[in-house]
Amino acid sequence: xxxxxxxxxxxxxxVLDPISDRRIPPRRSIQAHRTxxxxxxxxxxxxxxKVLTGVAVAAAAATVAxxxxxxxxxxxxxxxxxxxxxxxxKSQLAAGAHGIGDCIxxxxxxxxxxxxxxxxxxxxxNGDGSTKTNGSSNxxxxxxxxxxxxxxxxxxxPASPKSQSGDPEPIDPIGxxxxxxxxxxx
Amino acid sequence: MESSELEEEKAPPLPTGEGSGERGxxxxxRVEAERYEPGSERDFExxxxxxxxxxxxxxxxxxxxxPTAEDCAQETFERAYRSWSAWRPDAPVEAWLHRIAINVAxxxxxxxxxxxxxxxxxxxxxxxxxxDPSVVAERSEVFxxxxxxxxxxxxxxxxxxxxxxxxxxxAAALGVPEQTVASRLAAARKHLQAVLGR
Numbered sequence: 001x002x003x004x005x006x007x008x009x010x011x012x013x014x015v016l017d018p019i020s021d022r023r024i025p026p027r028r029s030i031q032a033h034r035t036x037x038x039x040x041x042x043x044x045x046x047x048x049x050k051v052l053t054g055v056a057v058a059a060a061a062a063t064v065a066x067x068x069x070x071x072x073x074x075x076x077x078x079x080x081x082x083x084x085x086x087x088x089x090k091s092q093l094a095a096g097a098h099g100i101g102d103c104i105x106x107x108x109x110x111x112x113x114x115x116x117x118x119x120x121x122x123x124x125x126n127g128d129g130s131t132k133t134n135g136s137s138n139x140x141x142x143x144x145x146x147x148x149x150x151x152x153x154x155x156x157x158p159a160s161p162k163s164q165s166g167d168p169e170p171i172d173p174i175g176x177x178x179x180x181x182x183x184x185x186x
Numbered sequence: 187m188e189s190s191e192l193e194e195e196k197a198p199p200l201p202t203g204e205g206s207g208e209r210g211x212x213x214x215x216r217v218e219a220e221r222y223e224p225g226s227e228r229d230f231e232x233x234x235x236x237x238x239x240x241x242x243x244x245x246x247x248x249x250x251x252x253p254t255a256e257d258c259a260q261e262t263f264e265r266a267y268r269s270w271s272a273w274r275p276d277a278p279v280e281a282w283l284h285r286i287a288i289n290v291a292x293x294x295x296x297x298x299x300x301x302x303x304x305x306x307x308x309x310x311x312x313x314x315x316x317x318d319p320s321v322v323a324e325r326s327e328v329f330x331x332x333x334x335x336x337x338x339x340x341x342x343x344x345x346x347x348x349x350x351x352x353x354x355x356x357a358a359a360l361g362v363p364e365q366t367v368a369s370r371l372a373a374a375r376k377h378l379q380a381v382l383g384r
Binding site: 002025030 | 269348
């Protein structure tokens with residue numbers, strides 16, 4: 001046996017013998033919290049958190065996408081309500097009058113705001129999201145207005161993004177030419 | 187990079203015995219005279235009483251301090267208890283426990299390294315706190331050098347020079363060939379000589 005081995009042996013016994021002669025403590029029982037710790041810790045838990053986060057984000061994205069596309073949290077309900085509103089507006093039109101834009105716009109605007117707040121709750125609450133949603137709602141109103149005629153589009157639309165932001169509507173400067181009168185065909 | 191954990195904590199394989207009166211590479215005289223029934227609660231308690239001190243001794247040499255070693259010893263017996271019904275009575279039980287204990291020590295060292303890295307980041311720019319004086323006082327230069335060896339090398343040294351196992355017995359306990367044990371012991375001695383300047 002070499003010197004270093006002899007020294008090592010002596011040192012190990014000198015240090016370990018007194019400690020090893022201590023009283024034997026009671027055996028630790030297997031506890032439930034250790035199982036919980038195993039479940040909540042480690043690579044498996046990290047993977048589970050990632051998967052759950054992914055599922056949550058995918059669900060939120062699908063909901064927001066559905067809202068942006070259909071204009072309603074429940075597309076079927078929204079479509080039925082639009083149809084009902086259009087038919088109501090048509091029935092309210094006076095004989096010979098054209099365009100139901102003024103009638104549809106408040107309804108579409110009100111619904112657009114509701115949808116935008118829902119989108120904000122899903123974490124997409126920036127300005128772009130709400131503007132796009134409003135645009136979609138207004139688009140529905142305009143599309144219905146086509147059935148009655150082209151009058152009332154654009155400028156007098158109360159829910160357009162420009163009018164919401166408070167910018168003045170563009171006005172044609174008064175030129176030397178007199179305005180042209182357009183008489184509706186009989 | 188330190189070596190990974192040992193093989194699965196099954197009972198060590200039995201090498202073909204050269205002489206009679208040996209089981210699992212461990213002489214019959216050293217194999218506990220007592221018999222244990224796998225899965226028996228009472229026998230496991232007896233095993234705990236009979237082997238706790240030796241397992242603790244091994245762990246103190248492998249981990250940083252006594253409280254950590256005691257915690258690792260308890261963890262060792264918890265793991266052993268979970269596999270107690272699968273333990274084979276024809277294999278030496280203390281070798282099986284030592285294998286589990288060394289795996290626990292490897293896990294603890296890995297955890298300590300991660301923790302130390304976190305502490306270094308936290309105290310950037312500030313001096314590192316000194317070691318606990320109670321721990322330093324009881325440890326000599328040689329002992330500290332052993333604690334800094336790779337876990338498997340340190341384990342081989344402790345089993346050989348503290349518990350008095352032969353290379354064959356260590357091989358049976360760790361589940362590796364005898365040549366591997368011999369090379370680990372040689373590397374450990376060389377490392378100690380270099381560190382201690384002898």
